[in-house]
Amino acid sequence: MTITQLYYVLAVAENKNFTLAAEKCFVTQPTLSMQIQKLEEELGIQIFDRTKKPIGLTDVGSKIVTQAKNIVNEANRIKDIVDQQKGFIGGDFRIGIIPTIMPTLLPMFLNTFIKKYPKINLIVEELNTVDIISKLKNGHLDCAIAATPLDEEKLKEIVLYYEPFVAYIPDNSQNNSKKELEVSDLDVEKILLLQDGHCFRNSVLNLCKTNNFMGEHHFQLESGSFETLIKLSDEGLGTTLLPYLHTLDLNEKNKAKLRQFANPKPSREVSLIFSKNELKIHIIDALKNTIQGVVRGAIAFSDVEIVSPK
Amino acid sequence: MTITQLYYVLAVAENKNFTLAAEKCFVTQPTLSMQIQKLEEELGIQIFDRTKKPIGLTDVGSKIVTQAKNIVNEANRIKDIVDQQKGFIGGDFRIGIIPTIMPTLLPMFLNTFIKKYPKINLIVEELNTVDIISKLKNGHLDCAIAATPLDEEKLKEIVLYYEPFVAYIPDNSQNNSKKELEVSDLDVEKILLLQDGHCFRNSVLNLCKTNNFMGEHHFQLESGSFETLIKLSDEGLGTTLLPYLHTLDLNEKNKAKLRQFANPKPSREVSLIFSKNELKIHIIDALKNTIQGVVRGAIAFSDVEIVSPK
DNA sequence: CTATTTTGATTGTAAAAAACTATTGATTTG
DNA sequence: CAAATCAATAGTTTTTTACAATCAAAATAG
Known part of the structure; x- marks a missing residue:
């Protein structure tokens, strides 16, 4: 059994077609067919069910494919080890970002980053926490950006920034007297929130601890965008909170409904997260510096009462 | 990079000698040397420090060796997958047993087991929980035998038997009047216990929950045998509890100091434990049946109040 | 229902890789 | 300093891998 054979198996499993798989592997179809036959012979089992069209996996075959992915992944880490040793900044780098951070943060740093590190092949994926x-x-991701703390044993978090929330109040006239909103002015039971990315720091508003926070509403927003939230709010369903960076590109009509909080502002902690035994530390470090560089300009840190997360 | 090359690297890392490593791999020394050179060249780094005597690993080298072990382990699982599919009962099978179970249980089933399954190469290791x-x-062990429950997410437990404890009372005359001991008769603060294997079932005696149980003593037995415990007890340090199977081969003098508990007897749950994605299920099943077969004769289950573990 | 296309297996051959034997060269040991 | 140890190198042989060309079976089109 060779690693090459496993690559061939994975290619066929993925493409369900020997000819196509061979192309993807940059070899001819007979080469790939032979190698897979050899492997099947060595193991004494059939990996692929060639009677089906398109080609299918046998029962053992699918287990072998799963394991082959593990092996190939582990094998690829050898290259990462060497790259790290050489201080090489490049190669594939997979990053996951939660939906409520993606649209505002990614455009801010992506251009700077890929220009500064042209050898890195950045693969960005929108994922929930x-x-x-x-x-x-x-090991399917090299790092991620999400609201923290996650309190995960095997993961390390580096805080990128604290993003204050801004209240979005559809009927903003009634409290117009006060300039800055106090947390105590909010009726937390009536607030509209997304599931993700609303863990508040410093217990200013302690909402994330109740895992199934419903408030007075009879629904829960499992996912979705802040656009949805704004529209629901406009429909009279209540007040909502928007992360500061999201408020920057609202239209004027909506901006009028925003109300800043007084200090200490409720805010979310946004961090770079990675596995403790992640090898691409150099790239993570580069990413951290790039993001912190661009964010420093956008968020005035003095606005937020910084308290080191536990 | 090939799996063979990684095997060669591991052999050299282990034997710290190319010639010896080559023998272990059943190839000639130049073959092995060449392959390792090729790998080093492909990666562009030195894995071995050949200036040292005996041969040593470079910094990257040791990282690569660690990863190579992972890869080779994962690769070996392919064979396990195929074996499982074929229903093959054989090959290496690694089992870990805690010290307080090993001496009594292993002799009871080992002979039966290896005769019944001669193709299995059983590797037994004494390990703490x-x-x-x-x-x-x-993946360094295929299964284990220990006191349960462990409450580990990724591990599965199959209860083999419940082993009642028997009190060992050095000065057995004073309570001689009563025939069976009640749990309440014991002063739990004065009891001598081993760290391992003393998690009592059914809260008859609730000792394992206090992680650093010291009682009135000024010492803790981190490990050791029940022999030690008996001698300490004889020295007047207090009463102790022995697992039922251990009491079977005490000498007459010591047996006189034993006192059975009344029902419900305090007992320990002994289970077969394995990873949820363990592939050698057939072997684990064979082992379970063998052990339960021999234990059924030794422990009268009616003696123990069986309550299903939570 | 036959012609055509698609797709994987087979065959024969060339190139590449891996293994072996024999030998060298450097280092350590007696 | 001679002998022994041990990894590297050189030169061959064997094995493996890849390729081009072709075949055979199945699906699809006319």
Whole structure:
């Protein structure tokens, strides 16, 4: 059994076609067919069910494919080890970002980053926090950006920034007297929130601890965008909170409904997260510096009461 | 990079000698030398420091060796997958047993087992519970026998038997009047216990929950045998509890100091433990049946109040 | 229902890789 | 300093891998 044979198996499993798989592997079809036959012979089992069209996997075959992925992944880490040793900044780099951070943060740093490190092949994926955690652990992601703390044993978090929330109040006239909003002015039971990315720091508003926070509403937003939230709010369903960076590109009409909080502002902690035994530390470090560079300009840190997360 | 090359690297790392490593790999020394050179060239780094005597690893080298072990382990699992498919009962099978179970249980089933399954190459290791858990998770063990429950997410437990404890009372005359001992008769603060294997079932005696149980003594037995415990007890340091199977081969003098408990007897749950994605299920099943077969004769289950573990 | 296309297996051959034997060269040991 | 140890090198042989060309079976089109 060779690693090459496993690559061939994975290619066929993925493309369900020997000819196409061979192309992807940059070899001719007979070469690939022979190698797979050899492997099947060595193991004494059939990996592929060639009677089906398109080609299918046998029962053992699918287990072998799963394991082959593990082996190939582990094998690829050898290159990462060497790259790290050489201080090489390049190669594939997979990053996961939660939906509520993606649209505002990614455009801010992507251009700077890929220009500064042209050898890195950045692969960005939008994922929710649960998927991010599992993919970081099994090596499908090199790092991620999400609301923290996650309190995961095997993951390391580096805080990128604290993003204050701004209240979005559809009927903003009634409290117009006060300039800055106090947290105590909010009726937390009536607030509209997304599931993801609303863990507040410093217990200013302690909402994330109740895992199934519903408030007075009879629905829960499992996922979705802040656009949805704004529209629901406009429909009279209540007040909502928007992360500061999201408020920057609202239209004027909506901006009028925003109300800043007084200090200490409720805010979310946004961090770079990676596995403790991640090898591409140099790239993570480069990414961290790039993001912190661009964010420093956008968020005035003095606005937020910084308290080191536990 | 090939799996063969990684095997060669591991052999050299282990033997610190190219010639010896080559023998272990059943190839000539130049073959092995060449392959390792080729790998080093492909990666563009030195794995071995050949200036040292005996040969040493470079910094990257040791990282690569660690990863190579992972890859080779994962690769070996392919064979396990195929074996499982074929229903093959054989090959290497690594089992860990905690010290307080090993001496009594292993002799009871080992002979029966290896005669019944001559194709299995059983490798038994005495390990404490902590090591067992980590080695099951990283694939260094195929299964283990320990006191349960462990409450480990990724591990599965199959209860083999409940082993009642018997009190060992050095000064057995004073309570001689009563025939069976009640748990309440014991002063739990004065009891001598081993760290391992003393998690009592059914909260009859609730000792394992206090992680650093010291009682009135000024010492803790981190490990050791029940022989030590008996001698300490004889020295007047207190009463102790012995697992039922251990009491069977005490000398007459010591047996006189034993006192059975009344029902419900305090007992320990002994289970077969394995990773949830362990492939050698057939072997584990064979082992379970063998052990339960021999234990059924030794422990009268009616003696123990069986309550299903939570 | 036959012609055509698609797709994987087969065959024969060339190139590449891996293994072996024999030998060298450097270092350590007696 | 001679002998022994041990990895590297050189030169061959064997094995493996890849390729081009072709075949055979199945699916699709006319």
